[in-house]
Every structure is written in C-alpha cells, then in structure tokens.
Amino acid sequence: MGYKKSIAAHERAKKIIPGGINSNVRAVSEPVPLHIERAKGSRIWDVDGNEYIDYLLGHGPMILGHTPAPVVQALQRQVERGIVYGLQSELEVRAAELVCTHVPCAEMVRFSTTGSEAVHAALRLARACTGRKKVLRFEGHYHGWFDNIAWNQASPAAQLGPREDPPLRPASEGQQPEDGANLVVLPWNDTALLEDLFARRGEELAAVICDPFASAAGLIPGQPNFLKTMRRLCSEHDVLLIFDEVITGFRVGLGGAQGYFGVTPDLATFAKALGAGMPVSAVAGKAKYMERFGTLKTVHAGTYNSNPLAMAGTVAALEAMSADDGAILKKANAKGDQLSIKLSEIADDFELPITLRGVGTVFSATFLPPDADPVTDYRSARRTNYELGRKLWIALQNRGVQITSMGIWFVSTAHTDEDIKKTLKAAEAALHELRGSKR
Ligand SMILES: Cc1ncc(COP(=O)(O)O)c(C=O)c1O
Known part of the structure; x- marks a missing residue:
C-alpha cells in the first residue's frame, strides 16, 4: 500500500x-x-x-x-428546511423522547454539540445541585479536553504516585493548578480506596464521574461490586453519580453501560453513537436535577445546540437503532x-x-x-x-x-x-x- x-x-x-x-x-x-x-x-x-x-x-x-441510509435521507430532507434556527423544533423533542425511552437514568435531556461540552454541563449541574465543589474522577478515564476535568488521563507510570492519593497531573500545558484544584483522583475499581475516601471526604463531593468501561484506559469494565458500591456511597452522601457514556451510549446496548451493568447514575453524558456521526451530545438524567437547567440559574447554552440538522440525523439514528428492541x-x-x-x-x-x-x-x-x-x-x-x-x-x-x-x-x-x-x-x-x- x-x-x-x-x-x-x-x-x-x-x-x-x-x-x-x-x-x-x-x-x-x-x-x-x-x-x-x-x-x-x-x-x-x-x-x-x-x-x-x-x-x-x-x-x-x-x-x-x-453514510447510513436512514440518517443520510433525514439529512437530505432537513437541509432543504434549514440548518440552524436558534429556536426550537419538534425534532429535538422527538430526540429527547427517544433518549428517555431507552436510557434508564434519563427523565430529561439537554443537547449540545460535543462530548466535552456535555461533561462540562453535567459537572456544572452537579455543583449547582449540591452546592459542593469537589469532583472525584479516576486515573486514565477520558472526559474530554476541558481545563477543569482533563487531569490524570494518561500520566506516565513514573508520575502516578501513591495509589491512595495520586498527585494531580494536567493533560496539557496551559492548564493551571487552580483548574484541577477541585478534583480528587483515585485508581479505578478499587472499592476499599473508594470507601475510605467517602468516609473521609464524602460530604465535600458534588459528583463522581466515570466512564463505566474506562474506554480510554484500554477498556477496563467497572467491576460489578465496585460500581454498586459507588452507587450506594453516592446515594448515602448525596453525591451525584455521573456516567460518561460518550463511548458506551447507544453502542454497548440501547440502555448504554448503565443498562448493561444494571447500575443507574443520576446524570449521564452521550455523544458519538447518539447521532451516528452527527455532531451532537447530550446530558441526561433525573428530572429533580435536570430541572435546574430550566430555572435558568444553571447556565447551559450553545449556538449549535439541538440544531435541526443534527437533530434530524439523531432522530433517524435513534429510530434505526431502537427498532425491534x-x-x-x-x-x-x-x-x-x-x-x-x-x-x-x-x-x-x-x-x-x-x-x-x-x-x-x-x-x-x-x-x-x-x-x-x-x-x-x-x-x-x-x-x-x-x-x-x-x-x-x-x-x-x-x-x-x-x-x-x-x-x-x-x-x-x-x-x-x-x-x-x-x-x-x-x-x-x-x-x-x-x-x-x-x-
Ligand atoms: C468517554 C468520553 N468522554 C468525553 C469525550 C469527549 O468528547 P468530544 O471529543 O466529542 O468532545 C470522549 C471523546 O472521545 C470520550 O471518549
């Protein structure tokens, strides 16, 4: 070649x-x-x-x-009717209904364009709902490239430090220590360390965020006991559990990783397979949290959010995927x-x-x-x-x-x-x- x-x-x-x-x-x-x-x-x-x-x-x-036929046809139909309205359309209501039908945690949905933005929205919402600052994330998990979450993604082995208290490592030059100051990091799948952290600092945490399959770390599925413990500890300490399903959503099954593992988070983020190639992402979750976006006090915005072209493709993709269960x-x-x-x-x-x-x-x-x-x-x-x-x-x-x-x-x-x-x-x-x- x-x-x-x-x-x-x-x-x-x-x-x-x-x-x-x-x-x-x-x-x-x-x-x-x-x-x-x-x-x-x-x-x-x-x-x-x-x-x-x-x-x-x-x-x-x-x-x-x-170029899947149903998505291409939907795009061809929509492109004649407009690409960005800056207003609402029936398409986004239909897309949201489809997400809520199939994703266990999804009672309400907000759409954005990229996975990084959906994660950003979920973290902001969790902090707004709890009034707390700290977010627990896991070594090697990727949640996009934004300053306040892109830490400890791919640290070289020599920089990992002690398991029980890994030092914070930015993914990129240009990130500042303050950007990561509200993060706490642990190794994945270590139930004892998780329990210990919650016992010491559970009341400081706004959220725990994870990719349930740790895709970027080389696909390391969460162990059932670890995921269940994480769910229990979050509930006991009023911490929001966020599953980042940007890779797993509408891929490992219609219900994503949460359906696969039978563990329901409070919020979840989607992108990639959600629109079968359309630049679309979503944060979905329990209404008691998601409603806060509706109060307008928690800001979520974007010129391209739920644009009708992306939504037409998303509806077509979700309908194709969900047909016949x-x-x-x-x-x-x-x-x-x-x-x-x-x-x-x-x-x-x-x-x-x-x-x-x-x-x-x-x-x-x-x-x-x-x-x-x-x-x-x-x-x-x-x-x-x-x-x-x-x-x-x-x-x-x-x-x-x-x-x-x-x-x-x-x-x-x-x-x-x-x-x-x-x-x-x-x-x-x-x-x-x-x-x-x-x-
Ligand atoms: C689990 C996970 N979260 C978030 C992101 C960021 O998504 P995007 O690249 O659309 O910003 C990715 C991207 O690969 C991802 O794999």
Missing part, C-alpha cells in the same frame, strides 16, 4: 494547520495522518485509493457504519464478539496471546507480558506491550484494516460476515509478520 498522496496532503496541511491536524489524537497515525476521500458502510478510502475495513469508525460515532445493535455486538474471539484464537496460534476486554462493538485487543496481573485499572494496563500493539495496528493498516492506534476496535451494524472473514485473514498475515519481528 502506498501513502504518497496522504504524505503530500499532510505536507500541505502542515503549512497552514498546526501539526497538519485538527485534533491531537490524529497525530499518531502512520506514516502520516491519512487523508480520507470517502467512506461507505464498513469501508473507508484514502486519497491514495487504499480501501480499509474500518474499525476506527471516527473514534466511535459511526455505529451504523458510514435494538435488534441491529444486538446483532452488531454478537458479530464483534465473534470477531474478537476468533482474533484471539489466531493470536494464540502464533504464540502472541492477546488480551480481550470490552464488548462486541467496542473491545480492546492488546498484548500483555505473560507475568502481568489482570488489568483492573490504568496502572495495571500500563504493563501493556504498546510497541507490539503499534506494530499490529500498522501491519493491519498495510493490509486494508483500520483500527485505533490504542488497539481498540469499534464494530458497526454495517460490518458483514464477509468483512469479518477478510479481517481475520488480514490479522493472520499481520500476526505472522509480528511473530517474525518478535524473534
């Missing part, structure tokens, strides 16, 4: 767009951030004409595959399970054991040293052999399969049995290459 045109496009982009990219996560792509020409169903094509079976899926949104999502999750299990069987054959975590439509397939403890948090995930993972990612790309650089695979409802077959064949060849380079 050649990348000549992508390389040339990147050179041109670098002159006028810092780093040649518009989101820092894209910087890691090799040999350069690929320039894509078009996408359809389970496939994307780059400017060099290379075709990929796509498991990157825009980092998650494209749960229905690329979420049949297509269930099928996609089953297909993903089939893919990940076969993948790990092939890796075993090559004596390159793969560790699988997650569910069918979003799983991580990574390499751990044989003596590594089970991965339960960001710290234990740091033992992952990222270099071998990177080689697999590139070897797959060179064989027409695109995954995320972190070894996370997103599967859509558009992936076919034929795609899975071709992917496994590519994986076999890629692992063959890796075994050669390992020796």
